[in-house]
Amino acid sequence: MFLKRILVFLIVTIFATSHASIGGYICPYSRKKFLEIATRALNTNTEDISVIYFGANSFKLLNEALPKDLKTASCEKLNKLFKPTADLSTLFYGLSTNKLLGCDSKLSVEGVVKIAQEALQSDVSSVLDLHYASEILTLLGQPLSNQQKIVQLIQAQLKTDDSVLNLGYALHIAALLGNSGKFIINRIEDIVVQADEVDGKLLQWEGGLSTTSQILTGLLKFPTSNQLTQVQADKLGNYLLSRTTVQTPKGVSVLLEAVTALAASKISPVSISIAGPTSVTVNKPELRIQVTNILGQPLKPTPSPVVAQSATRIADDVVVLAKQPLSPGTKESEFILPLKLEPGFYKILINAGTHAATLNARVLGPIEIKNFEIGLSDADGSSVPKLEKITFPNKCSKILKGDSGQNLLVKFTLSQQVHQAFLRLSAGKKEIIFVAGYESNNQYKIEADLGQELPLSDTFTIELIIGDSIITNPIRWNVGNIEVKLSGAATQSVGPKIIRSAKPEIVHMFRQPDKRPAEVVSLFFTALTLTPFLVLLVSWKKIGVNFSNFTPLAIPFHLGFGAILGLFALFWLKLNMFATCAYLIPIGGFTFFAGQRLLSHVAKNKKPEKADK
Incomplete structure (x- = not known):
């Protein structure tokens, strides 16, 4: 049990004292x-x-x-x-x-000094105003007098608005105040915990790059307060590197301020990266690794030892290298790792002191063609094919002659597996390409049915094409020629005449409109819409129209009301909803105020009548 606890303690200690570096x-x-x-x-x-x-x-x-x-x-x-x-x-x-x-x-x-001093003593000055004023006096070589008053103003403003941006400005002011600015140290922990973590890799404050830069540069002015851990500094470094795509002068300036301050701090992130190309060759296997700060500058002291903890081949996840020390390079921050490995893609874990990074590298090498054989076989498999062995880069000793009842058969072996292996048959502007099938132990095979695959009788050039992202000598080998004579039926069944002409016009088919009702029905419902107006005219005839109480104040209201009715008619005829609403807002507002005045006038006229009663 005791040994088990010791082992657990050691494992926890190792993981607690090592962490990843920044990504660039x-x-x-x-x-x-x-x-x-x-x-x-x-x-x-x-x-x-x-x-x-x-x-x-x-x-x-x-x-x-x-x-x-x-x-x-x-x-x-x-x-x-x-x-x-x-x-x-x-x-x-x-x-x-x-x-x-x-x-x-x-x-x-x-007058600038006076303006700044007044701002530092004004109760209405914001934290931003206090920041600018204190910076101005510092630039002009003027002392920040009555510092306790400035501290009181900052604290009063933070009680009203303690956003992270205001806290960032307060950090910069406090740094200029010397001992009087130590009050901000009590807020540093609160500032740090407000940072947002993204995907467990990035750290930023709400507000983006400008706010993050303002807070980070302010925090780093208090190096004795243990405000940030190394892990947090690395995540902030990763965030700043993710913003190198900024395109504005302000964005560039605040980004450089943040990375410069971070690189000069005691918690400067360590960058472990590949210097130069990420590919090496079998003949020149030296991979250059650099260990720098976030600005690409040498670290003093350089973390050591620098070791390739492991190298894993990505294709099959096999570890091919372990705990290999790196030798110093020509530059102060450069180290050399000889990757004497087979061509392929590799994932390399580099340790530099307590820092670690996983890098992807590629080893390139030449490809070699072995045991190349070519020949013809019967399509029905009735006879054993006769194959001729050819050594690269020689050509076939004779022209192959085939017909529609035969297959072209090619077999070859490569020194390593590749992604691209093709056989190209071409005659003039006509060509057909066959993909080589992988069998085993880097062996490839191509079998093409001449009667089914070739469009017509002709003499074709045979080429072998080998390519891959990890080979240094891609191959295009002219193997030889084949004369193919197809039967008449086969010639007619394949290779149709290609006609290039304008394609028929695409005409959109619209949905047929619904059948409209009879004219009598339409007129009947149109007459129904006029019924309210007819009822109004009949009512006026029977009851009569009283114009005795008419006032000029009613004219604006009726004009506005009539305009609204007219607008509805236009909406029904040609306007859309948005245009109608745009017109309705001013017309409705005018009608509302006109109606309000009219109703007020009517109410005032009725009050004396009630009093007389």
């Missing part, structure tokens, strides 16, 4: 794309300073120098757009952009 890094292709987006942002004719900021910030995070002409044009555009009386966000982006570009001319910042 910011590759050169992504860096090139990010630079193109940043360049377009700086070249854009825009009046939004934030666009210029995101472009300049991306250049800095990519550690790329700005072209001189682009820098000059961006500085001129910034000087033209920047106004010291703008809102806090514009002031922040303007001052930050000026610092990133390193412009020779200084921006006019008169």
Whole structure:
């Protein structure tokens, strides 16, 4: 029992101290794309300073120098757009952009310090306003005075709205406040638990890339708070790598801010990936593996040892390699794994210290044709076929001659199994292709009934075609020729004349309309619809029409009511429901207010009469 507990403890310890690495890094292709987006942002004719900021910030995070002409044009555009009386966000982006570009001319910042200080003391300032104001003063080299007041404002705003985005801004403000900002440490655990996990591999905060970047960069400014575990950091790294398809300047900027901060942290994810092509050959079996951070930069210190824990052939799930150490490569973060294996696809488990990753690689090798035989046999199997052995790349010693009562028989053996093995018979523009059937031990066979398969009598060229994704020498071998003479009946039964002409027009058949009722019935029901109007006229004749109480206020109401009736008639004749509703809203509103005024007038006139009684 004691030994069993010890074994369980060791297993748990091993799994607890090892974890997977992230699935890739910011590759050169992504860096090139990010630079193109940043360049377009700086070249854009825009009046939004934030666009210029995101472009300049991306250049800095990519550690790329700005072209001189682009820098000059961006500085001129910034000087033209920047106004010291703008809102806090514009002031922040303007001052930050000026610092990133390193412009020779200084921006006019008169009154900016006062605006920022007032925002930091105002009870109506949002957390975002406090964030921009504190960043502005820091950029201008001004101290954040009355820090307790700022802390009180942040806490008051978080009581009202403690969304993850506001908490992210609060993290950045607290980092600028020094010791006064330690209040936010009590909220860090609450921030971390609000992250959403996707498929057990990705971790993000609600709000997408911008929110996740804001929170992550804020959390990493408090390295002593143990805010994130290594597993969580790896999942965040995987999420950031999944967003490398961003196409906007802001998306690129916030992504680079997050990955740069994560790569510089103590919980920097480890990327174990294949450097260069994922295929090696039998002659050059060295597979290059690199162990880097999320930016593709060398890790210091590099996790060790770096070992190929296992290599499994995907075709049959057989382990062909185990616990093979990797040797250092030419670069600091590069390691070499010699895959001296048979051609095929392999799944390789690499361990680098406590990190692990499963990589897919391919070993390529040459193919060899062995024991190739070709000949003719009787279709009814009445005689033993006579086959000629040919060695690649030679041709058949004579022209084969066959008829409609014979089969073409081909047998050959390859040095390994392939996915594509065909026999092609061609004569001029006519061709027919037969698929080689796999038998066993890499043996293939093709048997073609000449009378059934060939369209007409002719001399055909025979070619063997061998191809596969794991061979380095695909083969197209001209084996020889075969002269086929088919009987008249066979010739007529196959190979019909091909006629290429316009196909008959497709005419849609509409459903026949239902039979309409007799004209008398239609007129009768039309007359019935006029019955209410006739009843109204008869009633007016008997009772009479009282115009004594008529008021001009009734005219708008009756006009509106008549317009509604007319609209219904148009709906019945040609309008659809959506157009009718669009017209009915204003007409109905007008009629409602006109009727309200009319009823109010009638009610006022009746009140004196009741008083007299």
